[in-house]
Amino acid sequence: MRQTIRALALAATALAAISGASAAEGVDAIKQRGKLIVGVKADYKPFGFRDPSGRIIGLEPDLAADVAKRLGVELELVPVVSSNRIEFLQQGKVDLLIATISDKPERRRVVQAIDPQYYSDYVNVLIPKKAGITDWSQLKGKPVCATSGAWYNKDVARTYGAEIAAFDGSEKPLFALKQGNCVGYLYDQTFIQGRLTDDEWKTDYAMPLKGILDAPWIMAVATGNTSLQTLMEATTKDWMKSGFIVEEEKKWGITPTDYSRAMHDKYRNATN
Template identity: 35%
Template structure:
């Protein structure tokens, strides 16, 4: 029985691979993954994609519990739905695939709101903010993006800093990509790279290990973070937006936010060019 199932899967895969060999874009419809708040309630749990190694947003603490700003927001969201949250820790580059392939219902995964991403996923209203920075040891001289070319730079593969650094660095700069924030910082600390693209939270974490060594050299984009659902899923998108409005208006979010971010809750824009907050 198991055998027939595996060969069937095999055949299906071969079919998919065969399609690639035909050198033309190949379009095939698949079963719908669409999920509504009502379905989540009747299922009895909400599947949340989150980061597992990116404090203070989403990280697994040393006793194995999911913590951080995104985790707290997720718990509030689950409470709003009246079901428990089930976390799937995701690597940076796995976040969108995990959502589009139906592995999770929603992402609270430090997803920076970017126009190119808005083509792949549906963003909610923003709930957090961050600044993408360029980080290097203090003695390293970096005044403008043109100076970046002199150093070997590390970034987390598929992150916003990946895009920003790639765009800002002069052509020919050596950029090394790693599977997530942890190996990227490790690479800087062990001297495998001389600078990294990161965000405002990299420096405190890096300096925990080598006090007073690193600083932010350049600032790139100011970013807002939003929750993500699949494109075209109206009900759940409306539900998330109403939820975010509600916790901001009640002041609940304003109490939690500074606990993780060391900053008061910023004011969020009503719209961002190229990124619709609602299903149009």
């Protein structure tokens, strides 16, 4: 009996390892599986968030759906956060990350980034209107809520003297902001724009500061996954040429960024 239990345990472990590894394999494996597995945010409106039924929707799930359509397979969305998304890719839990990943050298060392970068965004702060803050210098010595793992937390603390209070995801820092535990929420500008379309935020909160630290975003696949890398690079260029990302921004209530417009102009005017 003990030998049987041990054999079953080993078989289960091996199966889990195989299924985990398969998620990071190339295009042929994805087609054979019949499913593309993509890591996206589920707490980052409008790039990835849950509708009332719990389904993950948003701009980045739309991009993932387009990739799955091109491959002729089903789409499975896996929710990730800033602190675990790279790990999920490395562990083979997802084939592809489209999850608001700012392009940084340390990230390119551990994943295969997709070039050209598909998006770019500024950093900003969601602030109560009654706070009267109109300049970054006014954050000095004040508690500012932030998301754990965001690359710019240390930069803002060092440059402007803000006291960063970091939380997992985006809902916890937003709750802390509402509770008055900080003077603002430091995060990506497009996320803040999305929140300010909601009735619960647009009345009493604003984004009065000028965006800083513009940084491109990358999609990523596992290191060595050259077939999926090649597909995603061609797909990204096609999105830019067609204006798909610009249209997605408009669809989800985001003012098209300078980067999206510039890349659309670049690729639609390029000669083949």
